[in-house]
Amino acid sequence: KTPDHIVEAGVKALRDGHHGYTPANGILELRRAVSADIKKYRGVDVDPDLVMIVPGGKVTMFFAIKIFGEPGVEIIYPNPGFPIYESVINYTGATPIPMRLHEDKGYGFDADEVLSLINSNTRLLIINLPSNPTGGTVPRTEIEKLVHGLAEHPHVCVLSDEIYSRILYDGREHVSFLEYEQLRDRLILLDGWSKTYAMTGWRLGYGVWPESLIEIATRLSINCHSCVNAATQYAGIAALEGPQDAVDEMTDAFDERRQVIVNELNQIPGFNCPEPGGAFYTFPNISGTGYKSLDLQEVCLNKAGVALISGTSFGHLGEGYIRFSYANSTENIIEAIRRIKTCL
Structure with missing residues (x-):
């Protein structure tokens, strides 16, 4: 906030x-x-x-x-x-x-x-x-x-x-x-x-x-x-x-979540998630899953109850990728990826 x-x-x-x-x-x-x-x-x-x-x-x-x-x-x-x-x-x-x-x-x-x-x-x-x-x-x-x-x-x-x-x-x-x-x-x-x-x-x-x-x-x-x-x-x-402490604390929290989400995503078969250098998004390559980006988006939403965004929403060169935001709690990130693993 x-x-x-x-x-x-x-x-x-x-x-x-x-x-x-x-x-x-x-x-x-x-x-x-x-x-x-x-x-x-x-x-x-x-x-x-x-x-x-x-x-x-x-x-x-x-x-x-x-x-x-x-x-x-x-x-x-x-x-x-x-x-x-x-x-x-x-x-x-x-x-x-x-x-x-x-x-x-x-x-x-x-x-x-x-x-x-x-x-x-x-x-x-x-x-x-x-x-x-x-x-x-x-x-x-x-x-x-x-x-x-x-x-x-x-x-x-x-x-x-x-x-x-x-x-x-x-x-x-x-x-x-x-x-x-x-x-x-x-x-x-x-x-x-x-x-x-x-x-x-x-x-x-x-x-x-x-x-x-x-x-x-x-x-x-x-x-x-x-x-x-x-x-x-x-x-x-x-x-x-004013004081910038909140900015530093927020970035530190994002960094912790970044490490968690990258590690968790790389444990999903067919996913390859490079470590992002900034912002609060990961953009894993999901081509190894056999899914098109939009299809995987729909599967995750309708079967796992997890909202993520197809890479093609960001342009045609986003095919084969999915965007995750880690502007959420570590607990929710871990739970979301657990659900994705169970439905793939």
Whole structure:
């Protein structure tokens, strides 16, 4: 649940009379807090005027894809990946170009392979690290190879979805695309409060936009949702500026569950579950079971009473995989896998 001091900040904001509209890009105090947080965890200076406060993470991705997407344009996106990427690309009329995530690379991308997908029609490249649905991460060396290669393609902008940036394991570092000055004039960063502070229902996220695009994003916010509700923005300040113990405790708990679920899944005949490097998902390969992904999803739901998601829900390259979330208790995870074993 959301840490108590964040809840109290939201309640206090309501009692203090913060009931009206705010600027469309968010209150200055929150945008300054975001800039300070980026400096603290990413080591990068960001002008608060380039920060756009939005209701959740999806708004930034929708705006970015809407700005660049149109018929005749290509947008590269991770597959398997968060379903909204491909859905919104199709909505704009652009052509979605899948970027394969490799199981043998910890569900990371191959930089040379990604660069080979770019042509004169490419307008946007979407990156999500750590990733949903795989929990995949990518080492700095591979990211820097991609960044170096993008210098040859100055017409391509990058949307870096870093919503899971604080949820990493085994001493992994988060490498933010904001670190690369050569990309700053064509980089959109997506982050927010939902995952880090257990604030999914508060609907609070942010984007960091290039100077050339921030006015367009602001205009879209004005016409789309006016602003994020005021009390939530004050809660967001408390989250960033208050104690971070709850974040560390949550990540430690996820790490314990991660080890349990990987061990348990690898004991199921036909399953092969790599250890995720971040987020709170596992993405086991189930091709050894003989089931198609959607069929196994239905069997687990209807016979075992366990809800999981077919890999194909995250793109056609997810066939042969299933997504599990370990944002649940260890006891429930063990019981769920016991049930799956009995019905296969």
